[in-house]
Amino acid sequence: MGRSGRRSTGPAFLGNPEVPVATEQHQIRLSLPRPWPARGRGEEAPMAEEAAQEQQTDPAASRSVRCIVKLGGAAITNKGELESIDAASLRSACAQLRQAMSHGGAAGKVVGMDWSRRPGDPTGPVVDVEGLSEMGGLGLDSNFVVVHGAGSFGHFQASRSGVHKGGLHSTLVKAGFVATRISVTSLNQEIVRALAREGIPSVGMSPFACGWSTKQRNLESVDASQIMQSLHVGFVPVLHGDAVLDELLDCTILSGDVIIRHLAQLLSPKYVVFLTDVHGVYDRPPSDPNAVLLREIAVDENGSWSIVKPALKGNKKGVEISVAAHDTTGGMETKILEAAAIARLGVDVYITKVGTEHSLRALKGDTSSEDWLGTVIRSSR
Numbered sequence: 001m002g003r004s005g006r007r008s009t010g011p012a013f014l015g016n017p018e019v020p021v022a023t024e025q026h027q028i029r030l031s032l033p034r035p036w037p038a039r040g041r042g043e044e045a046p047m048a049e050e051a052a053q054e055q056q057t058d059p060a061a062s063r064s065v066r067c068i069v070k071l072g073g074a075a076i077t078n079k080g081e082l083e084s085i086d087a088a089s090l091r092s093a094c095a096q097l098r099q100a101m102s103h104g105g106a107a108g109k110v111v112g113m114d115w116s117r118r119p120g121d122p123t124g125p126v127v128d129v130e131g132l133s134e135m136g137g138l139g140l141d142s143n144f145v146v147v148h149g150a151g152s153f154g155h156f157q158a159s160r161s162g163v164h165k166g167g168l169h170s171t172l173v174k175a176g177f178v179a180t181r182i183s184v185t186s187l188n189q190e191i192v193r194a195l196a197r198e199g200i201p202s203v204g205m206s207p208f209a210c211g212w213s214t215k216q217r218n219l220e221s222v223d224a225s226q227i228m229q230s231l232h233v234g235f236v237p238v239l240h241g242d243a244v245l246d247e248l249l250d251c252t253i254l255s256g257d258v259i260i261r262h263l264a265q266l267l268s269p270k271y272v273v274f275l276t277d278v279h280g281v282y283d284r285p286p287s288d289p290n291a292v293l294l295r296e297i298a299v300d301e302n303g304s305w306s307i308v309k310p311a312l313k314g315n316k317k318g319v320e321i322s323v324a325a326h327d328t329t330g331g332m333e334t335k336i337l338e339a340a341a342i343a344r345l346g347v348d349v350y351i352t353k354v355g356t357e358h359s360l361r362a363l364k365g366d367t368s369s370e371d372w373l374g375t376v377i378r379s380s381r
């Protein structure tokens with residue numbers, strides 16, 4: 001298994017690997033409280049292990065999350081242009097998320113929640129106090145978690161300074177860590193605002209600030225308490241790939257794709273959607289005119305995966321992948337591996353292109369018809 005491409009010589013081959021995730025050698029420290037506000041004043045938070053068990057045994061605690069969605073950096077930013085948002089794609093993704101959340105599919109009146117002043121805006125914030133006070137509720141099934149990638153925010157700073165390789169004793173790495181977080185958190189702010197303008201009660205959450213950390217790039221400490229509490233009261237948590245502290249390397253970059261896999265383990269969503277700038281996983285980089293879109297990939301109990309649809313000529317079993325030179329988290333290769341690990345949990349994963357009818361159908365969990373364009377990764381069980 002490997003990757004190269006735009007970075008060096010040409011695409012490498014991701015061949016039918018065992019998904020390494022479930023056989024990870026390390027234990028992740030979990031910190032999950034009872035869903036707030038069930039815990040009484042003065043009552044101690046349960047021990048991490050107890051809480052994790054509680055999460056596994058109490059279906060009510062996990063049943064409620066409908067979808068975890070990744071807004072890929074390639075989808076919502078112009079990846080080749082430093083710190084540039086693809087405003088049309090972001091708007092479309094937020095509008096489709098609202099549609100998917102709307103009860104019965106009918107999008108009601110949008111009451112914007114971004115009340116801050118925008119640069120160059122001559123008037124103060126517009127607050128529809130009357131509209132809001134007359135509303136009985138938002139009319140949304142907001143049991144979604146949004147995670148976004150960095151795209152042209154963060155990857156550049158991280159790769160120039162080497163944050164992903166660690167070594168905080170170096171002034172360059174330390175400065176790069178700061179610069180990466182400034183960049184990616186400013187994107188997070190813009191995404192939260194775009195969702196809020198669609199009337200989605202979104203709240204930004206940075207993994208670094210929530211205490212998430214890694215050991216040799218594997219997630220080591222995951223505090224999901226803020227996410228659980230926010231979901232419980234009806235907010236939509238908006239996380240992002242981040243620069244984090246690493247027990248062995250000092251620091252590294254944690255991809256949104258890895259965050260999604262861990263959230264899927266914790267929250268057991270009904271399905272997971274990755275929105276990106278291509279229609280799904282192809283048998284080779286989609287820039288190749290002969291690339292074939294893989295419609296369905298099955299993952300077995302051991303984590304081995306196979307292409308179910310379409311049947312490829314010559315019984316080809318692997319996928320060729322290219323990764324941009326400044327990408328610090330592995331691009332499509334990481335996505336496929338994490339998606340396969342999620343599928344192995346029994347959660348269907350849909351990878352498709354942002355801003356299309358197919359992305360709306362994926363967000364609604366409705367990908368069963370033949371004309372849906374994208375890649376489904378699911379358990380073969």
Ligand SMILES: Nc1ncnc2c1ncn2[C@@H]1O[C@H](COP(=O)(O)OP(=O)(O)OP(=O)(O)O)[C@@H](O)[C@H]1O
Pocket residue numbers: 071072073074075148149150151152256275276277278280281282283284285286287319320321322323329330331332335
């Ligand atoms: N075999 C392949 N199938 C599909 N896409 C591929 C393949 N090989 C390379 N790619 C590239 O992978 C890119 C999507 O992966 P990428 O990690 O950039 O997505 P993202 O999640 O939207 O972005 P980010 O990682 O910044 O959040 C596409 O632009 C595509 O050109």
Ligand SMILES: C=C(C)CCOP(=O)(O)O
Pocket residue numbers: 073148149150151153154155158180184240241242243253254255256257328329
């Ligand atoms: C580069 C940073 C800060 C995060 C990368 O997250 P990803 O784009 O989801 O892989």
